[in-house]
Amino acid sequence: MTTAKNKNRTIKYVTASLLAAAILIGATVALYFWQIRLQRPEEINMADQLHHLESAVHAGHSRASESVEPVSCESLTASDHESPIRKFELTAARTSIDLDNGETVEAWTFNGLSPGPEIRVTEGDRVVVTLFNKDIEEGVTIHWHGIVVPCSQDGVAGVTQDAVKPGEQFTYTFVATSPGTYWYHSHQMSSVQAEKGLLGQFIVEPKEAEYPTDHDAAILLQRLDSSFLMNGKTGEAIVPGKPGDNVRLRLTNATNDTMEMLVDGAPYRIIALDGNAIHDPGLLESTSFNIGAGQRYDLLIEIPEQGKVVVGSVQEESLKITFGDGPEPSRAASRKLFSFVDYGTPMPDGRTEPLSFDQSFELKLGQNIFVSTINGKSFHEIPPMNVKKGDHVKITVKNEGGGDHPFHLHGHTFRVLSKNGEPLKGSPIYLDTILTQKDETYELYLVADNPGLWMVHCHNLQHASMGMSMMLNYEGVTTTYRVGTKSGNLPDL
Template sequence: MAVLVPLGYLWATSLVPGTYNAADMGYADYGGGPAGGHEHMHHEMNIADLTGPKTGTPDVSVTLVARKEKKGLAGYTLNGSSPGPLIRAESGDLVQVTLINESVPDGATLHWHGIDVPNAEDGVAGVTQDAVPVGGQHVYRFRAKDAGTYWYHSHQVSSDEVKGGLFGPIVIAPKTPGEVLATIHTYDGKRTINGLTGSQRQQLTAGTAARVRVINTDNAILRIGLTGTPYKVVAVDGREVNKPTPTTKAYALAAGGRVDLEAIVPPTGLRFVAGTAALTLGIGPVDPPTAELPAETVDLLTYGTPKAIGFDPAKADRRFEYRIGRRIGFLDGVPGLWWTINGHKFPDVPMFMVAEGDIVRMTISNTSGQAHPMHLHGHHAVVLSRNGVASTGSPWWTDTVEVGNNETYEIAFVADNPGLWMDHCHNLPHASEGLMTHLMYAGYVTPFRIGGTTHNTPE
């Protein structure tokens, strides 16, 4: 009895309700700021009203049909392929995407990873919308503000659907003659660039400025880079790097992260290496020689040149801790070794509460034994320090930061995009195992529910 009673209690208290409101999850953490925001709100606002422009003819209009079908290496497709089609827009364009679910049995959504869209357009099942059932459709509309390299993917049963192929690239920028897209994904243990295994080649004239837009859609960090000539890291997670300098080092790209690499194509060509010499993309007039990536990696903490970030992190209104750990116990009645946030297991995790206009500092520390690519929806944060060492390079703006075991990052951002936003590990199985919480703006409510008759299962 001395063993069984506590075990029974732990089992019972670990059960996740069959349906629940994400806004009511866990416990409120106000980060030292006021509970109600800066001023008292007389009525609650519905995040379903936080849409993109409802009127106006879209500059870019795309229909994506989601199917569960075996096509090449993929188990799911969008418009018959995986990755799905490249969506291209320019800064300022009104983008409209219609998702039609033809045959994905669990339902599907589209999340615009790294694009800070209005909350109702964020595409998270049970949080910002209901999953689109078979035979259903959903229209997303948003203004493409920030030029950069992004991607879209389902945020319904995402640990299965993204892995199986429900994703694609989106680029907000005019097409240039030297643009090269490299969407990296592993299907059933086979790593691919743009859906293809092995070595490929893209013909570019010597002297062309090649801009390689790299997207890591996998669950783990990738060491990538260009060989054959020095290159510059010109953008990280859709944000330009200030005064980048040439390097020959490798680049460590977090799961879910993007990076733009730029180099002048030499007469002998250059090669993009996607983690292994077996998977490369030759770029140039001839097939360039194969080469391994160097052991050293670019450190964004010191890369590039400082410039103003537009706000003062020293004047933070909220200071949060996001401590990632791991412990034995039950999660939804299942015994195992589960992730914790600030010592708490899902769903009893902190809800980070902010008010619009707040300057927010967050310290993310990890003692869980594994690395975690941490992704905050709806916002870009700037890295202030890593392991207590301050950033001295270009402002390192990011939406997906790799926090290694025994590492601590301090980040800061302005709470300028109201709603209810996921803040989770983008190793998607980790998120489905409880490494997931939310950033919530005071005064907002969501009409959507996780679980229940809609079967919303965001992770």
């Protein structure tokens, strides 16, 4: 009797469990396909998506609408310039790479390398880069991360150009006006192509050095398939130098993760963020810093009389840059975390930002396991931020969870006004990518001085591919290119 009852109960329990599991699996599959559909629309014009709807993100006042002459993104090119021309060629190809840890990776490379060749030019140079695609079937582009280029040269598939297919080529031309540390990567299926290896560093040296520098080393952190690499190595990278030398270390985070970095063996200064100089940067000791995905930190370190300096990753202990000779430094027992809120000093001219803005936008970044959202919407469903040339624009970014969201804007640098309501107290901070962490709010300010169609997205490219990607569009700018499965241009997939 009891056994039959138990059996019955078991059957009921199993049936209920199976039913619950089926519902859960069904919902998961439905959500998955909904997300796939969102990522792969058939055909979208990113210049006029939802222009007819009232912009949900628009929270400020708008100037009286004057009619603006339409102009195509394609026609916005580098102005004629008498600057010296620097030519480069980058060929994208499938390449098998043998790593120093013995693993072989089927990578996608520029000129057979990942990272691709370091491009180093001087402030004011006219840069001409021809991209060839040998055999990447989905097509390739190059986006110049952080460099302010004209719209037609921004390298976003389906917005500023078509993806360059095998056997095709595309030539980028722009003037490197601002010295600093930048990088480049494909912006066709970026979450796939950057991780497959289509990226590299781009350094614009200043005409006149701001700091005495004996060695200038660019170091790129990347993740190639499952391995974390620093300049292509899974282990130690060595920078030359002798005691007393000043080393400028240009660190680029091309991974999707926030990397906490430590400097042991010497005090250091953070002299630039995203290529923008810090005013009056102080010496830091026993201080680590978080470099968000897409960001760059320039450090200045003097090699001590005795001993090594080690710049290492907290999460990936094997990843380190070493310079100097002698005993290994001991790791600081306790450490502070760097914050730009009170680093450096304000500019002596005390320049402040306008008290009123022509446009104000509020962007809430959110995420669940399938979708990443801005104001609850994803990708082309997010109304663009529409601006006019000359607008003073405020963007408030709120991280409402789901992880770190390094927020990246194309075509501009912005100034950080405040963090969690607290105005910045030190040096003015200009960035193109700001690391936002859970529950943080930042107010950003920019002058709309570069007409075009500009992507705004999370630089955890996985999040961008899951929908955390939108546009900042200038009124009147059009594009002949289309995003979607019809054209094959899928910039953030």
